[in-house]
Amino acid sequence: MKRFKDKRKVISLTIVGVAYAMIVLPLIVSNISKQQEIRSRADVATPSATQELTGEVILQSSQSQCTANGNAEIGVSYTNTSSTRSLNVTATDKASGKSVSLGTIAPEESKTGIITVGNNAVSSGQVNFNVTYADNASPAEERTASYSAITCQNMLSSQSSVAADVPATCGNVTTDIVLIIDRSGSMGQADKLVQAKNSAKNFIDVVAAQEESTRVSMVSFSNTSTLSSPLTNDYNSVKSKIDALTASGNTCQECGIAEANKEIASKGRPGVKKVVVMLTDGQANWIVGGTSQVEPSEGEARALAAVKSGFSASKTVFFTIGLGDVAGEGNSKFFSPEYMRQVAELTGGKFYFPAPSELEEVYQEISQLIGKGLLGGFVFSDVNMNGNFDTNEPKLSGWTIQATSSAGTKTATTNATGNYTLPGLCDGSYKLSQQMKPGWTQTSPADPSGYAITISNAGQFNDKHFGNTDKARCSDNVDNDNNGFKDADDSTCHTDGNPKNPASYDPKKDGERGGGNTCADSKDNNGDGLIDGGDPVCHKDSDPKNPASYDPNLPEDTTTIGVTVFLDGIGNRGDNTNPIDFSLSNKNPKHPTISADIQVFNLSNQIVASGAGTITYNTATGNYLGDIPMQSGFISGQYTLKVKADTYLRRQVNGIQNINLGQKNKITPLSLVAGDIDNNNSLNILDYNALLDCYSDISAAANCASAEKRVRTDLNDDDAVNQVDYNLFLREIATQPGQ
Structure with a gap:
């Protein structure tokens, strides 16, 4: 205090x-x-x-x-x-x-x-x-x-x-607790050991009443450590061992911590929270195996290493109590508050610095916290804005952190060293966030809303750090998201998302955060020559002239139209005369992938876009499927579409089709008429003559030297130009020209 x-x-x-x-x-x-x-x-x-x-x-x-x-x-x-x-x-x-x-x-x-x-x-x-x-x-x-x-x-x-x-309350979870009590010579002065023993015994009574399955152990130390009582539910036995403590010797904090780690490692129960409550009144002036006093810096370093070992092995949470007065003189003075604070903050515990008369209150508070969850970390100034804490970056005091759950919100303020703790949390889901200050921008975590955390079994999370910067990412001459672009060249630094528009560059914008979709990466992802906000596919209304409709979360993908096509004479399609009689249709086409194209017309019957690709035969469904990539230059909306495949007449798709830019669109299935051998979208004498040139049902073909010509006249694609193709052509010729 x-x-x-x-x-x-x-x-x-x-x-x-x-x-x-x-x-x-x-x-x-x-x-x-x-x-x-x-x-x-x-x-x-x-x-x-x-x-x-x-x-x-x-x-x-x-x-x-x-x-x-x-x-x-x-x-x-x-x-x-x-x-x-x-x-x-x-x-x-x-x-x-x-x-x-x-x-x-x-x-x-x-x-x-x-x-x-x-x-x-x-x-x-x-x-x-x-x-x-x-x-x-x-x-x-x-x-x-x-x-x-x-x-x-x-x-x-x-x-x-x-x-x-009313904020929800919850009981303490089962814990394994080791009390570490300093019994060095200085503890015998001013009744410090007496008050420490009384408070520790009362603490045991409280935790025993809260959760009878909690076990308690007691370790004491001076020049060496003693496991006075192993982990047990026999609370009276532990208290009798506490009563027997006497003060003498030096202060080997490392000894006490190492002994506690050993007991927890060998006797701690799996899945049960491990807690150490350490009380000391002096500097760490002795080490394990020592024969003389050491400098406090060495003793503290050795003790801190033991704490890290215990936390790494068992996730042990340390609560530290520094008994004494930093402003005092002689026997009343305590020397190492920062070291004790570091021990607690490292493990997600809490540091106390009471006078001997205040020990009772300290132990009472600890009893309420040990069986509950904790969130902690620090806030730092992210000088280089890389989203990570670097050793040369200062921590920030006076920042408010809040943990929000269905039961309410609990807040904490970072201390002089930039650290915060939110103890006493019930199991459940929390949103951990910080209250931003004017002129500052959060760099870590990447999610501006903070961390989503679930606490179970009174878990401790003491690595939830927040990074902030008071610099504008869009004018720092740094490629903050490592995408190859910075400041004015990055689309996220423009109000309309278009890096090719100098007028929309905003040096104060909080951009360059990475992790976005392809409409925020400053690249031309679909090959149409347009980037992010300059591409219609990155706008909700497909209008690149409307900055308000730019959405960096959209994908800058190619617009495709998925087609399902039944071809006459093949698979599960008959022909123009008998469309549902496909008993004679070829079920194994020689060329399962063929070329196709789509034309897009507005409702005024003006062509606004087109695209070409391939469609592939599906043996299970007896039809052809494919996604045709479309050219840019039109906006999302309602259109009529016409589809053509190689050697088939073009046909309009039934009904008005909704087409969305930058997405994969599906349209109504359709069937196509065979026989357009010269691909002029009409069945005529030229197609008929070409078919006769390659006809070879009884005798050899009269004039079919070209392999391509033979393939194109094989209307049902069964690798033969014969009576089947001839009859199919005669039935198809009733429908022409194509649409």
Whole structure:
């Protein structure tokens, strides 16, 4: 818990007239004080108690509420925003004379309380706050705040419920817990070991009551470590071992951590959360196997390596308690808060820096957190905007991180080192995001909405980092998404998505993020000579002149039209005279893939596009299938289509067809008439003569020297030009010319 710094004695208070709408809400309010974070003391000397209690008053608003049985109550809260000194606060209602003691409020903490009025209504009024320094009863100061009039009614008979508005609660999951207790010589001074033992025993009672399947072990250390009690449900046995601790020797934190790691590795249960709670009052001045004291930097490095080993092997979460006073002298001084904080943050735990008298509160809070999930990480300035944290990049303090679930939202603010933790989370799905500051842009994670996380078995996620930049990606002369284009040459830096339009370039745009579809990669993906926003296929309305319709998430693909064609005389198609009689049709065409083309007409019967490709015979369905790529130059809409295959008449597809640019379109199946040997879209004497030239049913062909001519006159593609082809032509000639 931090103490006031000189000239920073800011005390903030709030009074709210409260009348609760549910029975459980007063319980939540009364529990807030127990949930307050115990912070570290500042590394400064304690100010004189004779300094005045002056400072800024911060008023906070709150909605008036009532208890479920209709009684009015006055909720009061007081926030000590100083960083170095604790306060004693009592709140008294002027009208009724009733009061509530908020007790001692640590630096940068808040406490709340309830003044019970006993009526179903209160008029507007004021509450007096009597404030004194905790380390000196004088001077005292009176502060006031107002509350609004409220009238309450009994809600117990009502069928309505507001439970959905109350954050969900959940029990602790089963855990394997190792308590590490420093028993070095300094712990025997100022009753530190006595208070540590009492608090640890109370902690065991609390976790045992919460979840009887939780097991507890105790490890103690000085020059060496001792496994005083293995993991067990025999809580009284563990407490008796704690009682037996005596103080002597040096401080080998590495010893205690290594012993805890060993116990967890050998006795920890699979699938059960592993937790270490380590308490120490001094510097790590001894190492495993040591014969003399070492420099604290070496001892801390060795201890931190042991922590990393335990976390890597078992995902062990470390809660650390630094017992002492960084501003103190001699035996009361504690030296290593940053190292202890690093241990906790590395594993997703939490660091505490209490005075000995505050240990009880620390252990109580830890008991509420160990069996629940945690989200944590840090926020950094992504100087090179590569979306990754690099060692030379600074971390950012004062950023708000929020975890949102169906039960509500919980927030945390990054500390001086840029780190944040959101402990005490129930199992479930969360959206983890940050509140962006003006002029900044998120670079990591790539999803601007943050992380989607599912917590199960009270899981810990302490690697959810956020990267931000205050530079514009579209004017930094860097190819941020590594696509070969930067700034004005990147389509995502243009308001219309068209890098060929200099007027649409916006240097302040938050572009170059990569990961988009082909309509945002600054390339001509479909070979039509147009790029991204300049291509109709990248616009919802197919209009490249409309910047508002540009959609970077669309694919810059080629427009294709999928056709299903039945060819007369082949497969499951008869002929023009008998379309459904295909008993004599060739089921095994010699050339299963043939060329085909499509013409696209607008509703004014003007041709607007065309395309050519191939179609292939499908033996299962007895028809030809294919996707024909279309030329650009038209927009998505309704059209009439005409299809032609090699040696077949062109035919219009029945009905109006919907064609969407940049997509694979399917149209109504159709059949084509055979016999257009010269491909002039008409059956005439020229086609008839060519057929006779290659006819070879009885005698050799009269004039069919060309292999191509023989293939084209083989109307049913059975590798023979005979009576079947001749009869098919005579039946087909009734339908011509093509459409």
